[in-house]
Amino acid sequence: MDVYQRSYCRPIETLVDIFQEYPDEIEYIFKPSCVPLMRCAGCCNDEALECVPTSESNVTMQIMRIKPHQSQHIGEMSFLQHSRCECRPKKDRTKPEKCDKPRR
Structure with missing residues (x-):
């Protein structure tokens, strides 16, 4: 069941666009x-679950920042990494939050 283990929810190296x-x-x-x-990715084997981070840390990388026709310099930028993932129930994003306002 190597395929199952490799496809299950876990941190996996992902290329992330800096502008994102x-x-x-x-x-x-x-x-x-x-x-x-x-970053967390993979299958949870249940449509009601999603793969989410349960532990995160920051990593700093040296990135060249270029301002066209002006300047360029290498600076440190911080990015969020996921170190642990888990399958958890999906949050329902389609229903608006219900407000229990008193009726008059």
């Missing part, structure tokens, strides 16, 4: 433009 992590830094070009991070 830093969407407000659009004035820069980053080299590299994506970084390898451990």
Whole structure:
């Protein structure tokens, strides 16, 4: 059952676009433009469950930040990595939160 173990919910190296992590830094070009991070992925074998992180840590990487026609420098940027994952019930994102307001 090697396939089952390899496809089950776990941290796996994933290439993540830096703009996905830093969407407000659009004035820069980053080299590299994506970084390898451990992120939760995989199957939970139940449609009601999703693979979510239960333990996270920050990792710092040196990234070149280029401001076109102005400057470039290598700086440290921090990224979130997942170190443990678990299958948990999906949060229902389709139903609006129910407010129990008193009726008049």
